[in-house]
Amino acid sequence: MSIIEMNQEGTRNWHDSVILSDCLEVLQQMPSNMIDLIVTSPPYADSRKSTYGGIHPDQYVNWFLPISNELKRVLKDDGTFILNIKEKVVNGERHTYVMELILEMRKQGWLWTEEFIWHKKNCYPGKWSNRFRDAWERCLQFNKQKQFNMYQESVMVPMGDWAKSRLKNLSETDKKRDNSKVESGFGKNISNWVGRDLAYPTNVLHFATECGNRKHSAAFPKELPTWFIKLFTKEGDLVLDPFLGSGTTSVTAKELGRYYTGIEINEEYYNLSLSNISLAKKKHQSSQQDIVQLNII
Secondary structure, three states: OOEOOEOOOOOEOOOOEEEEOOHHHHHOOOOOOOEEEEEEOOOOOOOOHHHHOOOOHHHHHHHHHHHHHHHHHHEEEEEEEEEEEOOOEEOOEEOOHHHHHHHHHHHHOOEEEEEEEEEEOOOOOOEOOOOEOOOEEEEEEEEOOOOOOOOHHHHOEEOOOHHHHHOOOOOOHHHOOEEOOOOOOOEEOHHHHOOOOEEOOOOEEEEOOOOOOOOOOOOOOOHHHHHHHHHHOOOOOEEEEOOOOOOHHHHHHHHOOOEEEEEEOOHHHHHHHHHHHHHHHHHHHHHHHHHHHHHHO
C-alpha cells in the first residue's frame, strides 16, 4: 500500500510528506533532481528481522543498488547523500558488503566523497570472545559531482582551551603554510587561528546513541541528521529519508526550517513517525508564536 498526499491540483505533494510504502516503488514515482539532501539508515544486513524481514549479507548489495540508483536520479546535481551503515560479523569475521556496496555505487556514477565516523560515546562496555563491543558506525558521503552545496561554518565548534597556550607564542614555521611531512597534501598555518573563537570540526562525530525513543529498534539520535542537515542544506531545502523509521530525520528537518519527505514500509513505524512529526510541528509553531510575541513587546 502506498499513501501519497495530493495537493489541490491533484498532483503528488512531496514537500512535508510521509509515505507508507516500499521506498523503491515510491522513488520510482518521484521527479528527478528534486532532493537537496538524503540522510538515511537502511536496515543493516540480517538485522531487524522481526520488523523488516532482514537481508542476507550476500544479497545486500544487489538489494540496495536499485534503491541507490533511484536516489541518484532524484538527488539534485549539487546535493549530497549520507548513508549510515555498518558491517556485520559473519562466521567470525567482518563481512565485506559495505565495501562492495561502495565500489558498486561508484560504478553507478556516485562519487564517494568522504566518510564520517559516528562515535557512540555512551556505548556500554562489553566484549565477545574475539572482539570488543562496537562503538562506531560509518556515515558515508556520496555526491553526483565534485562541486556540491556545503555550509561548513554552520557546524563550527569552540576552539578549546588548547588555543590559549598554543597560540600565545608562535614560531616562524607557525606563521606560514607548513605542509604535511607525510606528503598527504594537507598543510596548516597556525597563525590563521589567532583571535578565532570557532574552529572547523573533524570527520569524527561524537554523539550519544538514542535513549529516549524506545518504540523503534534502531533509532539514531537527532544530533546525527541535525549535523548533516546544517552542513549540506539551507532553510527551505528538501531533505529525504527513504527509511524513515520513527521520523527522526523529518522531525529534525522541520525544526531546522527545511522541508522533508519520508518513506517507511512498516505501518507501526509510519504511524509513530507521523506522531513525532506532529509533535515537532506543534513545538515549532509554539516557538514561532513566542518569537512574534517578543517582537511585539
